[in-house]
Amino acid sequence: MAVEGSETGGNGFEPKILMFACNWCSYAGADLAGVSRLQMPANCRVIRVMCSARVRPEFVITALSKGLDGVVVLGCHPGDCHYSEGNYFTRRRGLFLKKLLEYVGIEPERFQVRWVSASEGAKFADTVAEVTRQVKALGPNRPRRNAQ
Amino acid sequence: MPKTRVGVFVCHCGNNIGGVVRVPEVVEDARHLPNVVCVEDNLYTCSEEGLSSIKEQIAEQNLSRVVVASCTPRTHEPLFKEACEEAGLNRYLFEFVNIREHCSWVHRHDPARATEKAKELVRMGVAKARYLEPQEEFESEVFPAALVVGGGVAGMTAALSLANQGIQVYVVEREEKLGGLVRELRTLFPTEQDTGELLSPLMEQVRGHPQITVYLGSEVENVEGFIGDFQVTVGSDGQNSELQVGTVIVATGAQELRPSGMYGYSTLPNVVTQLEFEESFKSGADLPPNVVMINCVGARVPERTYCGRFCCSTAIKNAIWLKEQDPDAKVSVLHRDVMAYGVDIEDSYRGAMELGVRFLRYDIQNPPQVLGAKRAEAVKVQHQLMGKEVILPADLVVLTTPLVPREDSERLSKMLKVPLGTEGFFLEAHLKLRPIEFSTDGIYVCGSARYPSSIPESVSQAYAAAAKAGIPIRDGSVRVEAITVFCDERTCSACGNCVEVCPFGAVELEEGKFGRIASVSVAQCKGCGCCVAACPSGAMQQRGFDDRQLLSMIGALAEGMVSGGGR
């Protein structure tokens, strides 16, 4: 079961995490998590796209540089893509972008790619909880927010 | 440009949303968003009275955008888009915000932060809605004719079914006669009918049907275009004819594997394949007393891993035929599994045993050996169950081989731009739920061209292909949801990234007003948006998911994070 809610103890920092979900698999998985009432932290905001391949690396860079604490791109499991090849490109772009962002000092947990199918409600909930926990441990993306 | 007027409708969904999210606060917060002119909340927005309140507000407030914050677009978006359209607002000026499955239902124990999240989701929805544009769904004409490539049992059945639906059909058959592989059989399984009983009526009806035009001794030379408008060049001994069709069915079948170099085939005269047995022995040649059949020849082996599916039933059919001609004949079938699936084949398998056909299981590690210098005299095999070697006298050895793809499938697959699978058969859109369609719309496949199929299976697939191929023609036009991509001619630098990534071959580089640019075939485009993400200059954009809309959502979320957030 996904660990629940926000521990308001500690520094009370609540990360704000952006999630891209593809219409056919991961958005449906998110819906199933809802239908199954799997409780999860309220730190993630989902943007629906038709395919995870629509997510430009530029969106991820803009989001992180504008101070959001984490970005997750969700897609179908390779081979399940509704458009047959979309997530293969998501995979390659993710592989490259993850290394680039780490290189310029963005902690790896702040950008993640995960495959969630339409029936993996629990996996969606666990992903939200896990990413929230990891990003919370890193603390705010504050240096980027204030250092001008 | 009249100022954009956005209407926001926040749903309680009973207390599914209202029980956790403080809807009034969300409504208040939405009131201050740019361009929002009216905000309402209702108990059930998807109920009759919810929908009618949306229509009223569209009329009264002259709304140019509608945002509904409630459950999931996957089930309710069509419902709300319908309502907008009925109120005269273009259905694409609508944005859906999920605050139930993605918010209230999963943050039940934290109403404060669930409300905060709902507000932000609405802000993001409104931010995107402001940049939505009206779209018209693209309709392309479908030419009322179909092409069937291949005149075997599958091709003829599909052609007849389409013709009986009143559709003009062109059948292109490479041989000089219709009938395909089945024409080489004498008797059929499981009914033991004579082949003519199946083929003759089919051939007569195909030749006689007013809606069917048959091209014998002909090949498809070239195919251009896409669903609704394929231009097909058919070559028959030297001169070409041009056809225009709306849909295409591939029914080119397959061919029997000639297992040269295995078990003495092609060196020993009395080692034949099942098809050769059918031709030579069933037309009255005198029958040998000892017949040994070897199954899985060239199948389920490392170089050809698939199972030929109905070669076991062919072996059973011929073994039964032999025993019926001469009950004292010694017929043995060496197998690695008897694939007698279903009712009929299992019955025949039991029937063959009752007639005295011996079934011996061998193992791939030590396969049977055909003994004999100039002629096959016996077959030595390690009997897997009894664990000892058995020598079976053999006047005739019949090798049961699988069907293999036709050599020229590659050529047809290139022409139609449809893929071949790993084994070389045509690759369908989805193995489970779209087994006889290609992912490219308007092209279908049936029979052994897709995978070795028995006659009843090929005929079922042929009817199925006829159903699918008939639908766009009966409909007369193909509607494409307006989430396709388009290229801004002025800013495209023709780098070709989009052409490379498009899974559907919907983008090509062509000469445009501003020099070379990418051009999109809207009928082919499925709206995945992969090319938009690969386009450095942002010339390629997707209707309903363009960069302005998605970036403004990120901006709305990152608001206040950094001074000068991207508006």
Next chain:
Amino acid sequence: MQDRLHDIVRKLLGEGTIEYFIGYGAGSEPHRVVPCFVTSDHEVERLVWGPLCLQNLSKYVLQAKDLEGKAGVLVKGCDTRAIVELLKQHQIEREEVVVIGVACQGQVDPRTLEEVLGVPMEQVQGVEDAGDQFVVTIGEDERTVAKEQVLLGKCLYCRHPSAFEYDFTLGEIVPFSIDAGESEFAMVEELERLSVEERRAFWQKQFARCIRCNACREVCYACYCKECIFDRKMPRWLDKPPLLSENEIYHLIRAVHLAGRCIDCRECERVCPMNLPLSRLYKKVQKDIAELFDYEAGIELDEVPPLVSFELDDQDPFM
């Protein structure tokens, strides 16, 4: 070498095979070499060749596209990788351009030359190539300096592609072999060994210094878009003021656009007025593209770029 260049160019112009030749010409000061465009016979004299011909002239071919006739261009081994990429990205047709390859034996990095000699470049009258040394004339006297001390960074790892079929060649094009003593990615590995915080501090300091003059974009062969996304008003990817967040977005997005395209010509770093260590960013791009997808830009003409293709068995840490 220079005279053979003049003969070839004069012949090509004379025959009308080319209407326009892009080469290197003497600059306003003796130590400066600048791109030089020759259209008629008498201008051929201005063309020069020597160890100060740093620029990658390939991008100028794009301007020649709207001429009727062909354009000739002088390219070093490393520059040809840009020509290969421009062909691969459909920006030029092979028959539109006549390519003259020159046997380059390493180019001088003016900044390191100044440090090594302790003399400002203004006083350098000329630099000659002398095998494994450079002969530098300053005022009256001449001083020699070991090549590996003053070479451009990229020349230390010169292994130009042989895949390219030049139309003409000046001298025998052979990789200029020098042992740099460390891997070409050493400067990247050095940063990779740092902690995330240290790397963030390093790059934030660099990005904060950027004044967004776009010089690196203007010089880069791969930035040929008719309208760059950063110049567009709607959607506005960047705000005008050179805030840290905007600068970071600018450089990271350019790095993503250069994935699978950057040919390590390091012109961006050379022209940057603020001396941002851009090659340390783009070397990382090349290292990841090579390690992840076993691909190097500008080598094989018909090899599909990595981010617009895929393999079914690509590594998948995202399960």
Next chain:
Amino acid sequence: MSSQSVLVIGGGIAGIQASIDLANMGLQVYLVERTPSIGGRMAQLDKTFPTNDCSMCILAPKMIECAGHDNVHLLTYSEVDEVRGEAGDFKVTVRGKPRYIDLAKCTGCGECTEKCPRRVPDEFNMGLDKRKAIYMPFPQAVPRKMTIDAENCLYFAKGGCRVCEETCQAGAIDFEQQEEVLELEVGAIVIATGFDPYDPAALKEYGYGEIENAITGLEYERLICASGPTEGHLRRPSDGKVPQVIAFIQCVGSRDVNYKSYCSSVCCMHATKEAILANEHYPALRSFIFYTDMRAVGKQFQEYSIRAKDEYNVSYIRSRPGRITVDEQSSNPIVWYDETVFGEAGDSVRRVASKEVELVILCQALVPRGVHREMAENLGLELDESGFLAIQDRLACPVDTSVPGIFACGFCQSPQDIPDSVVQASAAAARVAELLSPNSRKPGDA
């Protein structure tokens, strides 16, 4: 010209596919489904072979497309009563059982289910857990509406309760709802009633019902499914422990003249898939499949079972187990079977062997739906001796039944897997299109 509408009986994947194709042809489709939601057996599967697609991922879009299609009229929780007339002009009466829910008002929110006190075995989860008297069969049900199960509802049993009525804010509960009878005129009928699992208890030697850790294939499917009663944790019935060694027994009731003489065609691949899923969830788990003939005959099937052997710790034992006993204190099932052992001298001896495992899955025969026989009589359709709908000419018209104008697709007419059922569903659509198309000749022609 015959009526341009069609009756489809059975809302499983075959019925759904036939309805979508017929509706896309412009015909009006009445899809009658006995249970409260369409989806059929496929909805109960976790994954499907050989692609290991998640079953609901590929089924839900089809269900939504079918239910949302303008030409499809969904008649769930209903049964066909009477059929008269002939090809082109059938008169059909359909009896709609009362749900006691106003479909227009109910939003499927589920508040009532939480409050309902009555808990009964959940058929969707093969009885492995409980559901309420007011329920939705499964989360992704279409239509997403509640149903009151009158047999188990306390109000109908002894009056009182009506808790759901109080909690429902949409006022969707209506205890006065009556049975509705619908008269339909259709040009053709497509039957797609699917299959029921055969009760393995008939084979006493396998002890189904007595041995707790002997379960059926479909029960296993619900246990391993993420939306099942144990959320995908393979907990065995006796002690909830996750087994590390499991055994599948094939042809339980199939290929057996005492029970079902035919081969059910799908169980070999079904067992292989379930063994792969077990190992996917628990990498240390080993599985044994006791088979007679490993019938992996479809596309990618051979590669799938090879992968099962090489990568998922599955081993195939060619033998038909004689008996299953149970070790009392560990409640581990013990499978008794005969095996051939080869001595060094090449001789071999047959002996009885046993294998103690922690869970046994009986891959039972699959038979046409129980209600199928009565419906066949009702429609005047012949059955073959195995109980399937008889097909006159298997070769030329593989989906035409003995009655012109009535077609049959899927498991109701012969054992087959999902792709073959989907093909036959589209084939039935084509045959209907031929029959009802204006210039078509009399149905007697091929």
